[in-house]
Amino acid sequence: MIILGATSDISQAFVEKVLSETKEIIPEVYLITSNPKETERFARHIQVKYKQESKVIHLDITKEIDYSLFQNIESQLVFCATGFLGKNTEDGLYDEKNTERIIEINYSKLVPLINFWAQKFEEAKKGTIIGLSSVAGLRGRQSNFIYGSAKAGFMVYLDGLRNYLFHKNVHVMTVLPGFMDTKMTAGLPLPKPLTANPSQAASIIYKAYKKKKNKIYVTGIWWVIMSIVTNIPEFIFKKMKM
Template sequence: MIVLGSNSDVAVAFVEKILSGGEKFPLVYLFTSNVVKTEKLAQHYYAKFEQKCVVIDFDLTKENDFSKLNTIDSDLLFCAAGYLGKNTEEGLYDDWNTKKIVEVNYSKLIVLINHFAKKFEAKGSGTIIGLSSVAGERGRQSNFIYGSAKAGFTAYLEGLRNYLFHKNIHVMTVIPGFMDTQMTADIETPKPLTANPSQAATIIYKAYKKKRNIVYVTFLWWGIMMIIRNIPEFIFKKLKM
């Protein structure tokens, strides 16, 4: 298994879920920009599940050597890489903030996924699971830089799913709403609409086994976003969202 964004709370919960379900992998490749932290995570997986892991130092904000990835082989890629960044009010005109949001959530991320999608296509098997966000469902004034990157990522996954369907590869889009994770630790979220990583992992794992195309973490968000997507623009732009 290949895990992009391996230190993400949701990624950790999903790996634990799939390993506790009895699945074994020759190797689990943990992509990270924080090698020290991820080495401890690899030791945890081995101690708890006897699962061997390889830590791959790969920072999406830097130039990376893709040739070092040529020996990596797997039938499952789980992508939880992401960077929330500053909201619009704080970071709209912060060039570094904008650049990092776009690179980590979209522009450099899809190049990495494409590298493995090509491998999956060549052997005619595999599953790609990508975590996008409800923020990508409609541009909102509070975080439209992040939302635009996630919108692009959602569209990328949809197109990739349609393309690889004919190659016997499945692509699943996961759309979380509010999540109780490290990335949102400084944000107050309504508890009824907030899932924890374990809950998210269970929902994602079940959807993965059923080969779902799109899954919302929690179903309430499907209804909420359907309403938000259909608010007329002349009304929507007046709302503080």
């Protein structure tokens, strides 16, 4: 099992869900992260709790990627929760470094990395890729449209990859979280009725993965909300503050 963005609360909850549910021996869990120190703590946790061996691999996705690090890794599952929220529009629109970092981490540097494993899965004619996008990618809103545009690109990439790899017996699943109570959103005033925790998200994602779903919302209420938001006529929507 390969985890991209292993410091993510959702990633770690998903790993624990898989380890608690599976009856098969997982030879090794590969925790790929930009924060190896924090991830080492999680690696020790799953070793003690589940007797699960893991390997922490340090990767800064914004730098040139050394693919030789992954050449000998064998897996049938890639779970990608790599992401960077960045500053909101009001604070970060004209901050060049903020904009570049949002686009690189959420899309431009991430796609070639996933393609690396997509090719390996295609050659093996088996495997699953799970990618976390965001409801923010369903329509550009003034509050965070740089982040939303990167997530929209990633979502369309997963759509096309799913279509392409379906004929190669490889499954691609897109996950659309709404508000999540995680480290990335710490301090934000999130409405509790619309917010899920990592454990809830992991259970929903795991069930969908076992059923080979294509695209899922973590909570159904977000399907309702985004169905409304995406169908508001543009001449009205552009006047709204969202």
